[in-house]
Amino acid sequence: MRRPAALRLSAALATMALAATAGVTLSTSEASAATGSATGYATQNGGTTGGAGGQTVRATTGTAIHAALCNRPADNTPITIQVEGTINHGNTAKVSGTSCNTAAGVIELKQISNVTIVGVGSGAVFDQLGIHIRESSNIIIQNVTVRNVKKSGSPTSNGGDAIGMEKNVRNVWVDHVTLEASGGEAQGYDGLFDMKDDTRYVTLSYSVLRNSGRGGLVGSSESDLANSFITYHHNRYENIDSRAPLLRGGTAHMYNNHYVRLHSSGINSRAGAKARVDSNYFEDSKDVLGTFYTSAAGYWQVSGNVFDNVTWSSPGDENNPAGPDPRSNTTVGIPYAYSLDRADCVPEIVSRTAGAGKGLLVSDGACSPQSPAPTSSAPAPSEPAPSPTVPTPGPTQPTGRNLSIGAGSDGSGKAEGTSYGDVRDGDMGTYWSPDGPTGAISIKWASPTAVSLVDIREASGFGGSVDGWRLVDGDTGTVLASGQGAGLVAFPRTTLRKITFEITSSRGTVRVAEYETYAG
Incomplete structure (x- = not known):
């Protein structure tokens, strides 16, 4: 009272x-x-x-x-x-x-x-x-x-x-x-x-x-x-x-x-x-x-x-x-x-x-x-992620060889009936889905490989399901890019053995059909 x-x-x-x-x-x-x-x-x-x-x-x-x-x-x-x-x-x-x-x-x-x-x-x-x-x-x-x-x-x-x-x-x-x-x-x-x-x-x-x-x-x-x-x-x-x-x-x-x-x-x-x-x-x-x-x-x-x-x-x-x-x-x-x-x-x-x-x-x-950055009244990390240019997704694919073909892949939990390997098989009819609203999928190589562009392609009829994401150097943990919505992502040319696409939020069932990587 x-x-x-x-x-x-x-x-x-x-x-x-x-x-x-x-x-x-x-x-x-x-x-x-x-x-x-x-x-x-x-x-x-x-x-x-x-x-x-x-x-x-x-x-x-x-x-x-x-x-x-x-x-x-x-x-x-x-x-x-x-x-x-x-x-x-x-x-x-x-x-x-x-x-x-x-x-x-x-x-x-x-x-x-x-x-x-x-x-x-x-x-x-x-x-x-x-x-x-x-x-x-x-x-x-x-x-x-x-x-x-x-x-x-x-x-x-x-x-x-x-x-x-x-x-x-x-x-x-x-x-x-x-x-x-x-x-x-x-x-x-x-x-x-x-x-x-x-x-x-x-x-x-x-x-x-x-x-x-x-x-x-x-x-x-x-x-x-x-x-x-x-x-x-x-x-x-x-x-x-x-x-x-x-x-x-x-x-x-x-x-x-x-x-x-x-x-x-x-x-x-x-x-x-x-x-x-x-x-x-x-x-x-x-x-x-x-x-x-x-x-x-x-x-x-x-x-x-x-x-x-x-x-x-x-x-x-x-x-x-x-x-x-x-x-x-x-x-x-x-x-x-x-x-x-x-x-x-x-x-x-x-x-x-x-x-x-x-x-x-x-x-x-x-x-x-x-010295630390001035305090902000809004919550934010003290070191913001890079702000790469994210081209508008479209039907035109980048030129050059898709480095994911012939590479390996792994990730976080996967939904029943889906496979990590389906994101690098060149087939838009197969896909990987996380076992929840967030998850991670990686492309990896046996030797260091230079990459500067990736294309995250969602399965037909499921576009727009990916919301927030980060692209991470799997060797060092460095955040290469972050943003919203799947599609083409450009970033400074980086040599690595593993590159991870982390889905931090989604709007529905995520189905990644292809995770393409290019040297640029």
Whole structure:
């Protein structure tokens, strides 16, 4: 029941009074949610903008953070909370209000939306105090350090997770943070970055995770499989025993991360999970990719990674390492634009950009750091895909030899009665269909082949079914082109062994009769 105006005013005044004593400065200024724009899966499902367009406040205590949330008119009123100093148990109390649901001893982002928490200057420190996101959406956390959060011993916070998400969480971007512990479970610590109970559309970028037994998980058990669509990029995992991350079901994309000193296992894909692993650098580590500690298989697509002094265990009933020669066993379509740094420069670019207090620097996609692009109020990747010229589809086919004839092909799931090979047989009467509204189909060659033009030809009577798409270099993961509608696609001449057409959205049953490729 909505309270009378007099009571609402009284509550608002009480909250403002608490805010003043708790260390929060209230401002009516408008501000962007954070520096830069979300990347990866956080750009999907409507995007992640946090508190963009709302009030900006500054907080120096955990109580002040809670007071700022509770002082909003509603639980979805946009707000940016700039944090400075050290947040700990001694200055983090529960605050009550109609627009919040807080608790003492933890930063509680529960049943709220449209919030940014960003460290000021060199960043804020959450000391032995975790950040808990529950039943919430559109959250940004940027430029903070969270350290030594315990689940046992004293003091305890957030179940031992530095940042934990659970129960119907959507669209979270965690960027330029440092998450660290001082040991494993025996010392009282749990995960650094955990997601469970239906958490989706999350990106962890330009962050450092270190000195922990557990890096993080997606899914709390092998029956908790509703979590999905997670991107990890330009992060440094250092001195971690396992879970970098552990994936139970769902889809994740890991690119341009630096993994160093993973002692037991790294990316653990299990229980049907699918991991796209592009241009990462694995160093001085063991079993950095595979299915471990279970017989419930997971899957991976790999390209462009460097394995530097990596050791691999022998396969067993509950141990299926991807190495020593990692090969893809699935295809994972990625619906957003991204640019890959070369794997050999990943340690350098990550060391210069990842973590709190790094000036929020990002990669330019060519192994050099730069300041992030200005924040946009509309969700968009920080590095948009190329904008190729897409000629209007028509009956006139390009000249030259169709390089797909005699090549190989593979792809994601296929509908019953269709075949990958039907897209390269020169017969418009046969076709491949994905087993859902999205999917991917590839042409591949035994040796490097130069291509600059493709023609996606839909079966007669089914034209216009393809909506959004991306054309991807299957060797490196680079997006060559993107657009809408099937037809001719021109792009800069590229030499590769595999080229993938990813359908990111469709308007009906997709039937690709021919996937033609030309040198141009």
